[in-house]
Amino acid sequence: MKKFIITFVLFLSIVFTAIAQKTIDNYQYVIIPLKYDFLSEKDQYRLNTLTRYLFKEKGFIALFDAEEFPEEINKDRCEALYANVEKIKGGLFATKLEIVLKDCFGKEVFRTETGSSREKDFQKAYNEAVRNAFSSIENMDYEYQPVDAEVEEKNEKVIENNADIDKVETKTKDIENSISDNESDESMDLTLYAQKKPHGYQLVDASPKIVMQLLNTSAKDIFLVKENKAIVFKEDNKWFYYENDNGKIIEKELKIKF
Numbered sequence: 284m285k286k287f288i289i290t291f292v293l294f295l296s297i298v299f300t301a302i303a304q305k306t307i308d309n310y311q312y313v314i315i316p317l318k319y320d321f322l323s324e325k326d327q328y329r330l331n332t333l334t335r336y337l338f339k340e341k342g343f344i345a346l347f348d349a350e351e352f353p354e355e356i357n358k359d360r361c362e363a364l365y366a367n368v369e370k371i372k373g374g375l376f377a378t379k380l381e382i383v384l385k386d387c388f389g390k391e392v393f394r395t396e397t398g399s400s401r402e403k404d405f406q407k408a409y410n411e412a413v414r415n416a417f418s419s420i421e422n423m424d425y426e427y428q429p430v431d432a433e434v435e436e437k438n439e440k441v442i443e444n445n446a447d448i449d450k451v452e453t454k455t456k457d458i459e460n461s462i463s464d465n466e467s468d469e470s471m472d473l474t475l476y477a478q479k480k481p482h483g484y485q486l487v488d489a490s491p492k493i494v495m496q497l498l499n500t501s502a503k504d505i506f507l508v509k510e511n512k513a514i515v516f517k518e519d520n521k522w523f524y525y526e527n528d529n530g531k532i533i534e535k536e537l538k539i540k541f
Contacts, residue, residue: 308425321368328409362421378405378412398417476539514525
């Protein structure tokens, strides 16, 4: 188990690099809300339908947030981008809109240039402004390029180096035996409560304050820790936190209630 964990931690940097460097080209799905915040009705002025149409024309698989999702999205909501249209303040005689694309964590991946219209009729103004804003995406050379293949290739290279892993495992034994309790990790000694999220779970304390976010993996009872080169895994009916902090191995038992 320890050998597997060390392999997994070595692979973490590859995984997080891939996540951090995701661009529009790494997504084929775009989820569009049926209602924008600045409007009072669903699909008012057919603006949401227009947004979906424009993404489809560009080559995306565009879906409304209220319709049935493909199995791939149901399993992992992070496979999709989430679109929104925002109304920009300013300009007495102009309607200004921007299209924003965010990932499953709410992180902004792309924002268009401001699209504007001086039409007085609301439907004409909003439609023209959205089309003008979408030109920022229309002018891009979009081509879907999944990152999984690249990550899997690098993962195979890491796993193939079993001899190197054995050396790492030997070198880390002394470090593991001298793990010190870090004051900043005091929260790990407390009971944490798991709250289900599309990407996995978030662990909160009794406050409740979010202590960490766990990302799903293909392995059972093993989660990546968001923003850390760490994993949380289950062994002998106990949960453990394992981190490689620039060569310093941090391993702690966690008390988690799901």
